[in-house]
Amino acid sequence: xxxxxxxxxxxxxxxxxxxxxxxxxxxxxxxxxxxxxxxxxxxxxxxxxxxxxxxxxxxxxxxxxxxxxxxxxxxxxxxxxxxxxxxxxxxxxxxxxxxxxxxxxxxxxxxxxxxxxxxxxxxxxxxxxxxxxxxxxxxxxxxxxxxxxxxxxxxxxxxxxxxxxxxxxxxxxxxxxxxxxxxxxxxxxxxx
Amino acid sequence: xxxxxxxxxxxxxxxxxxxxxxxxxxxxxxxxxxxxxxxxxxxxxxxxxxxxxxxxxxxxxxxxxxxxxxxxxxxxxxxxxxxxxxxxxxxxxxxxxxxxxxxxxxxxxxxxxxxxxxxxxxxxxxxxxxxxxxxxxxxxxxxxxxxxxxxxxxxxxxxxxxxxxxxxxxxxxxxxxxxxxxxxxxxxxxxx
DNA sequence: TCTTCAACTTACTTACAGGTAAGTATATAA
DNA sequence: TTATATACTTACCTGTAAGTAAGTTGAAGA
Numbered sequence: 001x002x003x004x005x006x007x008x009x010x011x012x013x014x015x016x017x018x019x020x021x022x023x024x025x026x027x028x029x030x031x032x033x034x035x036x037x038x039x040x041x042x043x044x045x046x047x048x049x050x051x052x053x054x055x056x057x058x059x060x061x062x063x064x065x066x067x068x069x070x071x072x073x074x075x076x077x078x079x080x081x082x083x084x085x086x087x088x089x090x091x092x093x094x095x096x097x098x099x100x101x102x103x104x105x106x107x108x109x110x111x112x113x114x115x116x117x118x119x120x121x122x123x124x125x126x127x128x129x130x131x132x133x134x135x136x137x138x139x140x141x142x143x144x145x146x147x148x149x150x151x152x153x154x155x156x157x158x159x160x161x162x163x164x165x166x167x168x169x170x171x172x173x174x175x176x177x178x179x180x181x182x183x184x185x186x187x188x189x190x191x192x
Numbered sequence: 193x194x195x196x197x198x199x200x201x202x203x204x205x206x207x208x209x210x211x212x213x214x215x216x217x218x219x220x221x222x223x224x225x226x227x228x229x230x231x232x233x234x235x236x237x238x239x240x241x242x243x244x245x246x247x248x249x250x251x252x253x254x255x256x257x258x259x260x261x262x263x264x265x266x267x268x269x270x271x272x273x274x275x276x277x278x279x280x281x282x283x284x285x286x287x288x289x290x291x292x293x294x295x296x297x298x299x300x301x302x303x304x305x306x307x308x309x310x311x312x313x314x315x316x317x318x319x320x321x322x323x324x325x326x327x328x329x330x331x332x333x334x335x336x337x338x339x340x341x342x343x344x345x346x347x348x349x350x351x352x353x354x355x356x357x358x359x360x361x362x363x364x365x366x367x368x369x370x371x372x373x374x375x376x377x378x379x380x381x382x383x384x
Numbered sequence: 385t386c387t388t389c390a391a392c393t394t395a396c397t398t399a400c401a402g403g404t405a406a407g408t409a410t411a412t413a414a
Numbered sequence: 415t416t417a418t419a420t421a422c423t424t425a426c427c428t429g430t431a432a433g434t435a436a437g438t439t440g441a442a443g444a
Contacts, residue, residue, distance in 0.1 A: 005391070005392090022303065023301065029432070041433085042392055104359050109218055148378045154375060157379075161353040162352075164357075182341070183345045187339070197421070233424080236402085236403065242403095
């Protein structure tokens with residue numbers, strides 16, 4: 001790979017932003033190529049078809065997830081900062097023009113997806129749930145959090161809530177996000 | 193209007209199903225006209241452009257909401273069946289091939305929407321929140337539900353959770369829905 | 385120096401999107 | 415009986431989507 005060209009990375013960045021802004025069917029090759037100053041065929045060179053591109057986005061996103069959770073998954077630690085980190089990340093994404101989350105964007109166009117994409121998305125989600133489940137378990141053990149029911153269900157319900165929150169926030173503004181984060185804290189018996 | 197023709201209603205029905213299955217940009221006039229055995233131009237006759245069609249879908253959906261909540265909004269009553277009704281409705285929609293909710297479908301393509309559509313969607317959401325807020329208030333007053341924080345925040349967080357749950361359920365199956373409903377019950381201190 | 389390869393561009397194709405204008409069949413009203 | 419409105423169809427338009435095949439360029443290796 002030429003050291004002076006990072007077209008591939010720029011394509012992924014742009015496509016990622018577009019997908020989280022408009023969904024899978026809401027952007028075209030042109031929307032990527034034009035701002036990057038390349039031709040559509042340049043995208044096809046790096047990603048023969050759209051599914052190859054989507055696959056790269058999921059893998060990239062999965063990598064980000066792994067990097068930011070691996071330490072906690074390996075060594076544990078306080079749970080509260082993990083949860084707050086998720087809130088901060090979510091807020092930041094919304095502020096940076098990525099209003100909807102990847103799983104949500106893919107869920108809309110789920111029938112169009114290839115099995116490979118479905119599986120990659122599935123693995124991403126399972127890792128997300130596993131991480132938050134562990135955060136919930138450890139948080140309850142350490143009495144940082146208080147909740148009834150099993151940790152996995154609680155984790156799934158919080159992820160669902162955040163996913164929905166991002167969509168509601170798009171319609172009603174970012175205040176909604178903070179409101180819902182606060183409700184999650186309240187539900188977990190966090191008082192400060 | 194001819195009494196023998198219900199093309200307009202059939203178009204709305206089909207478009208509604210398609211939108212909740214594939215999102216705003218995921219279906220075309222052809223997807224509607226072909227199964228109905230009419231031509232694309234027939235749709236344009238009833239709805240000059242796509243936004244007119246979407247507007248009709250929102251209005252139709254809003255009507256359904258009003259019909260199913262008006263009695264409780266006017267006279268109150270037990271809160272628990274209201275919540276369970278929402279769960280049953282959501283599950284039924286998913287089982288009938290409408291995996292995602294309308295607000296979620298519109299949130300993805302939010303930037304494309306006209307102001308008229310945004311406002312209509314906004315009013316629909318506000319009515320939904322108002323209804324569930326009242327359910328939460330009355331439920332807490334009558335000691336059917338137990339939760340901390342204000343009723344409006346709790347209502348918004350539950351709606352967000354259900355919205356997210358529908359998307360997760362698409363990826364991971366309907367079991368996820370029931371799991372999340374159970375967690376909502378648990379969080380509200382419902383034991384039976 | 386010649387070859388080779390990566391990383392593109394140019395130029396094209398096919399398919400389909402939303403939309404429109406003009407024509408047609410049927411029912412009703414004057 | 416004629417006019418008129420409703421509910422369409424036919425035939426078309428423009429724009430854009432994803433995708434492809436063949437050509438170009440510039441750098442690195444033999």
